[in-house]
Amino acid sequence: MILPILADAAGYLHFDQLGLNPVAVDLGFFQIKWYSLAYIAGIFAGWWYMMKLLAQPGAPMAKRHAEDLVFYVTLGIILGGRIGYVLFYKPAMLLHPIEVVKLWEGGMSFHGGLIGVVLGLTYVVRKNHLNWLRVHDYVACCVPFGLFFGRLANFVNGELWGRPTTVPWAIVFPNAGPLPRHPSQLYEAAGEGVLLFLILWFLFWKTDARYQPGKLVGTFGLVYGIIRFSLEKVRNPDAGLEHLSWGLTMGQTLSVPLILLGLYLILTAKGRRQRVEATAGTESVA
Template identity: 45%
Template sequence: MLTHPQFNPIALDLTGLGLPLQVHWYGITYLVAFGLFLWLATLRTRLPWFAEEGWTRRDVEDLLFFGVVGVVVGGRLGYVLFYKPGWYAMHPLEVFAIWKGGMAFHGGMLGVAVAMAAFAWRRGRGFLAVTDLVAPCVPTGLASGRIGNFINGELWGRAADPGLPWAMVFPQSGLEIARHPSQLYQFALEGLLLFVVLWLYGRRQRPAGRVTAAFLIGYGVLRFVAEYFREPDDFLGMLALNLSMGQWLSLPMVAVGLALWVWAGRQPRAEAAA
């Protein structure tokens, strides 16, 4: 049985040199996520069908800006509305206290969808053309975020068999019991595995919406599975049918993905329609 290493969340502290600057590991993981997105999305713009549509590196940079706004606004509002609506209704100003933590992936995804729609409208592009470009580039950002969760010792897993070789004690939980390192499970599933699947699938031209649908289905299913190993939020616990909030939010994601997959399969391929 292992014990969480208790990393210092501050990667670089310059206050000792008289500079009011502390760089947190979580901030670094965000920078890594943004850098990977720029690199991977730029590679995808070079695929023949995207290149023919005139996609450029500048488009990718603008997409990143829109996406960051969508993630922050959507992620925060998602946490407020999905997880603690009553508390924030009583403390409305706390909605803006993002530095205190509290972001929800599913809310962030909805925020990004709105941001991508705004980008598509401004540039005169199809919404699904934008999301199909972006989808395979998202899982590496999710993987980076899960590493940040692990470094911070947050979002730990449920109790595990102490005999499990990688079972881990998270002192931050307040209980000295063996747990699943669920952050690493999510890093491997929603991050690396989903990235490999989408990247390989997206290397060939697909009907509009199919790559986006694959992301929605893949993330929804893998998140649903990972939630069985992740400790539910203490202020929510388990909900109806003994499912967590993360699982309930993943179900409509899978449903939309399946519907989009079927719809996309009935549309003519781009080259056939030309």
Template identity: 45%
Template sequence: MLIHPQFDPAAIRIGSFAIHWYGLMYLMAFGQFLLLGRLRIRAPQYQALGWSYKDLEDLLFAGVLGVVLGGRIGYTLFYMPGYYLSHPLDILKIWEGGMSFHGGLLGVLLALLWFAHKHRTSFFVVSDLVAPLVPFGLAFGRLGNFINGELWGRPTDLPWAMIFPLVDAIPRHPSQIYQLLGEGLLLGIILWIYARKQHRLGQVSGLFLLGYGLCRFLAEFAREPDAFLGLLGLGLSMGQWLCVPMIFFGIYLIVRRNTKTAVIGS
């Protein structure tokens, strides 16, 4: 079996100043958004809309706010509403951890709505632009989870089982790696290839919702559920239940009848 390396959570230390791995992962996620987004925004239809690299930077800034605020508020509402209702000031203590992907997704959707309204275009024109850029950013986030030794998996006897010494001496699924490979790299490659061809408006966004929902739903079977929640109805975790509407809405966007053509990828 494998043993988690127990990385120092700080990648760089200079005296009392430290740069943490998780912060670096966020920076790399945002950097790849700008890099790949630059390729996406070169598509003729986006150029016809007059969008520039500056617009991409504005979209990233709004998206970052959506991720942070939505992720934190989503965590307080989805996972620990009772505690934060009794300790409302603790909601501001982001440095203590506690972010929800699904809450962050809702925050990003609001950012996309704002951007679409500002540019007087369809929401799905913007979301189809952004969708292929998201999974690779998620991959960096899951790498940060692995480095920090958090969000570990359930016990297993598989050959690649890993012991997380700061948790216990039980071999567990390295579920962070599963999510990195599934909802990160695999989904990112599929979406990037899919978005290069012409599709109906909203289908690229739909494939992201469906793909992420399925990858996360399956990965949750290997991931240890939050101790304060455990498993919910039908033996599913909170993460799995939150993925169910994503899956169904993603299918709807893919199969719905829509004659409007989406923007062709790079």
């Protein structure tokens, strides 16, 4: 199977032909990479959208709470994402601690970042006596922005490529050998970013899901978990983590709890349906 692919590799698009550069701004003494800008864009887009959500009746927190929230969420994304990446995918980096802090070189784990975000949210919720699940519902609607920009940055960096394939849109990545591969970063941007956002947008704006605590964040966990689990079949796993002893990749393994938790939150959400008093405003929503 590999030999025919290798023989035809010259006929596929090569990543170098796209003219993409991981560095967005190069001043010689200082560089700004697209990877960093992707995180900034995701946070600002998420913040903008959160303001739109909070302007609707029955919001679980005021804008002043969201201002506090964005700091701890950002901290959770950065620390959780990096620590998760090291623990889940590159534990050997612990032998060289200086490598752990080189965030500008890439290497973040969504699942680790998710844990960090939950911890940050929990602190803000307890501090301000807010509804834990409802705050998570609103934040979940904003997360796809970060996932979308992050996956695009992975593509620009020429990292996290897919498995070898013969599909017409396959790309030969310079650091992945001579074989054409799935541009799985773009698949993930479309699934985890665009599709997931549209599903949550519909539930928030066209249904009463936001008045059923846990339904939106449950949908996020379920849909993200299914997308990530499925795309692991075309995404090239990290070395040594292709097939763990239980038959799954690390990405699939970490997605299973998300799927199960998401299903539970969705199925039990209607039982948590309640009369919601608006935090920001005077209108009550039954």
